[in-house]
Every structure is written in structure tokens, then in C-alpha cells.
């Protein structure tokens with residue numbers, strides 16, 4: 001991971017002003033996920049969709065900061081700096097000793113911020129999602145929860161900046177319930193802008209047992225589309241992009257093992273994709 005550094009080699013700390021914070025889960029959902037848009041006036045900050053920033057939330061118990069990573073969902077360089085978006089899920093955890101629920105420090109700090117206030121952060125960190133030059137390349141995107149955030153920016157980049165994309169673009173997206181679909185719900189379906197693109201298709205997967213915190217059936221949805229998924233994986237210059245919680249990698253491996261015919265066949269293919277720079281992931 002590489003951070004922007006100053007002349008002494010220290011990671012540079014930037015600041016950015018919150019322009020807007022919009023809840024993108026419906027009010028009836030128990031999940032509070034927000035799309036937050038920031039502006040930095042620092043001309044050195046250059047972020048790309050798929051890379052991350054390290055936000056320095058105010059620390060607790062004598063610590064100066066509580067640093068946490070967030071992946072860049074949209075990014076645009078402007079003459080006076082950069083504008084970028086992140087998608088933040090408000091986290092809670094249960095203290096097993098006293099049974100009380102506490103809010104996660106950074107996510108609650110961010111979700112409670114008001115427009116006009118500012119964050120400090122460093123970055124960008126990690127590798128951005130790169131769109132291949134070849135417009136015939138097939139692209140497979142797999143996201144869970146807030147992992148869909150960078151795909152919205154990536155899909156916009158493919159159709160609006162590159163234009164006339166001829167390869168297949170397939171998005172597989174999972175959430176625990178239909179109410180937690182971040183961009184594919186009635187209120188907020190901005191991916192619908194791309195549904196009339198002949199090369200774009202999106203597949204949703206929701207958990208079969210939402211009350212039990214079961215994972216979305218992303219593996220089943222991939223398996224149901226086995227022939228097309230395998231064709232994309234094997235086509236020249238294709239790219240596979242994965243984003244979301246680390247646990248989803250097991251789910252993808254399980255589905256791909258089924259699709260490839262054996263664990264060995266999938267592991268060999270995955271290694272080949274990684275070494276050719278055709279596999280991009282941001283996992284957390």
C-alpha cells in the first residue's frame with residue numbers, strides 16, 4: 001500500500017469538507033448507510049475509484065485518532081482540488097461482558113457529520129479499479145453490502161467516460177434484505193440509468209434467511225449464471241472486480257469451484273488472473 005507522503009516521507013494528512021450526506025437505505029431499513037460527498041482543496045490528493053482513504057476520526061481513551069479505511073466510490077479532480085464520495089455503514093457492536101450496544105467510533109462520527117464540517121485523512125491507499133483500454137473486454141463485478149459503492153463509480157466511468165463499451169459488463173450484488181439494496185431499490189435506483197445499455201446486466205441476491213444474519217445467496221446467483229460467468233472469466237483481457245467484506249471471498253471461491261468444475265481448476269484460474277493483473281479486489 002502506498003500513501004502520498006511529504007518531503008520527510010511522512011504520510012500527508014489532508015482535510016476535506018463535507019458537501020452532503022444522504023441516507024441511501026430506505027427509512028424502514030434497520031441499516032443506516034450513507035453516501036457522503038467531500039471536497040478537498042488540496043491539489044496533491046489524487047484518488048481513484050476502488051482505492052481507499054484512511055479517515056482520522058477523533059480518538060478515544062487518550063488516543064489522538066481512531067483511523068479507519070473507507071473505499072472511494074466516486075472521484076473527480078477539479079481545478080481547485082478534488083471531489084470524492086464514500087459510502088459508510090453505521091456500525092454497532094455488542095459488548096459481550098455487559099450486553100450493551102455501542103456505536104462504532106469512526107462510522108458514527110461520519111454518519112453524524114453535518115455538511116460544512118471537515119474530516120482529516122491520509123491516502124489514497126491500495127490499488128484503484130482499472131478499466132482496460134480494450135472496449136471489447138468483458139467485466140465481472142461482485143459486491144456485497146457497501147461493497148457496491150465503488151461499482152457505481154466504475155460503471156459510470158465505463159459508460160460515460162469510455163463510452164461505447166462493447167464487452168459484457170455483469171454486476172452481481174448481494175444484501176441481507178431487499179431493503180438494504182443500496183442502489184437497486186425503488187427510491188434510489190440510479191444504476192437503472194445503465195439498464196438500457198445493451199452490454200450491461202445486474203443480478204441481485206438477497207439472503208434466504210434475513211432474520212438469521214445469513215449471507216446473501218450471491219454464490220447461488222453466480223452458479224445460476226455459470227456459463228456466462230465462466231465465459232467472462234476465460235475471455236481475453238477480461239477483468240474481475242470484487243468489493244465488500246472479506247468473508248465474501250469464501251462465497252465466491254465456493255461458487256467458482258462449482259462453476260470451474262473443481263477447486264484445483266478454480267485456484268489455478270484465480271492465480272492466473274491475479275498474476276495477469278486481471279483480478280482487482282477491495283476487501284474488509
Ligand SMILES: Cc1cc2nc3c(=O)[nH]c(=O)nc-3n(C[C@H](O)[C@H](O)[C@H](O)COP(=O)(O)OP(=O)(O)OC[C@H]3O[C@@H](n4cnc5c(N)ncnc54)[C@H](O)[C@@H]3O)c2cc1C
Pocket residue numbers: 052066068069070071072086087088089090091092093094095096103104105106107108146149282283284
Ligand atoms: C480496505 C478497507 C476498506 C473499507 N471500506 C469501507 C467502506 O467503503 N464503507 C464502510 O462502511 N466501511 C468500510 N470499511 C470498514 C471501516 O474501515 C470500519 O472498520 C467500520 O466503519 C467500523 O469502524 P468504526 O470505527 O465505526 O467501528 P469500531 O469502533 O472500530 O468497531 C468496529 C468493530 O470492532 C469491534 N469492537 C470494537 N471495540 C469493541 C469492544 N470494546 N468490544 C467488542 N467489540 C469491539 C466490533 O466488532 C465492532 O463492530 C473498510 C475497511 C477496510 C479495511
